[in-house]
Amino acid sequence: MDCPLCGFSESETILAKPSITIFTNTSDEFGENFGKHNCIIKQCKRCGHVFQPISKKLRNTLEGIYQSDQAQLTTSLGVGSWGKERAPYLFEKLKGIDNYKTKSVLEVGCGNGYILKILKEVGFQHLVGIEPSLEKTEEVDGILFLKEFASNKINLDTRFDFIFTSGVYEHIPDIDSITSFCNNHLDDNGVLFIYVPNCSRYLADGDPAVFAHEHIHYFVESSIKCHLSKYGYEVIDNQSDDHALAVYAKKNDVIRNENFVVEAYKKFQNKIDGKLEKVSKILSDNNSVIIHGACNGLNNILGWLGRNFDYTLVDNDNTKHGKTFFGKRVESLDTVNLVNYDTVLIIPAYFSEAIKAAYVERGFRGQFVMLT
Structure with missing residues (x-):
């Protein structure tokens, strides 16, 4: 599999473990068994991006998971003690959205809609969410929820002032497709916010929890910036820490050629x-x-x-x-x-x-x- 970030054909295997059961954060009593799959992570020899090569079998399995009620790798935001504990951390990263209360806002991969519902409660006026695991497309309490996979094949016939994703990019095999979708639906002066796990420390430390079958990409700060630069986006605000990458990006007509250096994780x-x-x-x-x-x-x-x-x-x-x-x-x-x-x-x-x-x-x- 070529590097999904830069397309280069050569990569180094930094993890190769035997097949294990896919974890979907569901108990033994209620969870569906989605079978066992290999555990492999590679690192591109050109750009350094770390990714999981995805087989057709795994791709089909994941598509089924994402359209089911087991789509969340962790407890959904706002659900139970852990879901409620995580929410303030994310909202702190997302505080730049406060400037868009009267503007149009789209969440890509809105899950159970928790974030959009909170935004509605605090006065946001124009909210849309797109998510494949929704039961159906419908408007609920003034929020339009679309049951779709966000990809460059989808056209919503509108543009948004602010588009954000939380815990989505790491799951998408074709990240060019989702970035194209965002690019096609973002106003020329709009802002794109991306929030993904920051894998830098955990790749360097050899944390067994880094690997997840649902995660195709293992981003570090330079790799997310590199990807955005391909589409002419410049990071205008960086709220990242050791746990998460949280960046606000905006179109910049002057595209700068930066050398993004990524650490090699040969000892992972x-x-x-x-x-x-x-x-x-x-x-x-x-x-x-x-x-x-x-x-x-x-x-x-x-x-x-x-x-x-x-x-x-x-x-x-x-x-x-x-x-x-x-x-x-x-x-x-x-x-x-x-x-x-x-x-x-x-x-x-x-x-x-x-x-x-x-x-x-x-x-x-x-x-x-x-x-x-």
């Missing part, structure tokens, strides 16, 4: 293998372990290790409590007797310090193991 798999060995030893030698995080990262770890282990699974997301993930009932931290455990293995990297602090506050005095 070796670092992951070292962490898998560490986790395997902890779980094999100890039966008083809490694993915190019923998430994609744990799906990868357990799938790649290919073994069953004895542990207690805890998560902060109250929508998961009492449900079964990976054959384990998910517990709330509040209900676990921490005296019975001597090790807590924390899977989510970005929130690991906050999770650790919650255990310490509840009196845990054992060891913490974090993977980054």
Whole structure:
């Protein structure tokens, strides 16, 4: 597969793991089994973009997932404790949208419509969302929801002053198609906002949670800027941090030829293998372990290790409590007797310090193991 960013044919494989089950953030009781697929990540030898080569089988599977009620890799914004906790972080990145209350706004990949509904509540007047997993095209409380895949084949016969996407670009095999769609529907003086995971730190550290079958692209700051520059966009405001890339971009008639330098991640798999060995030893030698995080990262770890282990699974997301993930009932931290455990293995990297602090506050005095 050629690089989806620059089209170059040569790439280096930085991750090659056996087939594991696709994680869709749905419990064992209610989730549909979408089968097992290979785990491969490559890095372009020319532009440095990191991507997952997608087979026809995986592409078809993902299209089915995105049109189902299992389209979200994590708990939807505004849903449960975790969905509500994530929302303020995103809105802080998106605060530039406040200048467009009386203008036309389009969200590409609007999910459950949570962001648009909040915007409507605070006075935004002209809102449209496009999303393939919607039940149908309809107008709800003054917001037009379109059941479609955003691509260059779709023409809405209108232009918008502000177009934004949140957690969408990393999922799209043909990102040129979605950027063309945005370009075709953005007013000449409009602003495009893109929010995606920032994979720089996690690729450098060898975080097992980086890989997800649903994620085709693993962006770093230079790669998202490189892609936007192809369409004549310049980043006018950068709200990125270690966790997320959040950029506002605008058309610039003077296209500058920049050399975007991306780090090579040749040691990515070796670092992951070292962490898998560490986790395997902890779980094999100890039966008083809490694993915190019923998430994609744990799906990868357990799938790649290919073994069953004895542990207690805890998560902060109250929508998961009492449900079964990976054959384990998910517990709330509040209900676990921490005296019975001597090790807590924390899977989510970005929130690991906050999770650790919650255990310490509840009196845990054992060891913490974090993977980054």
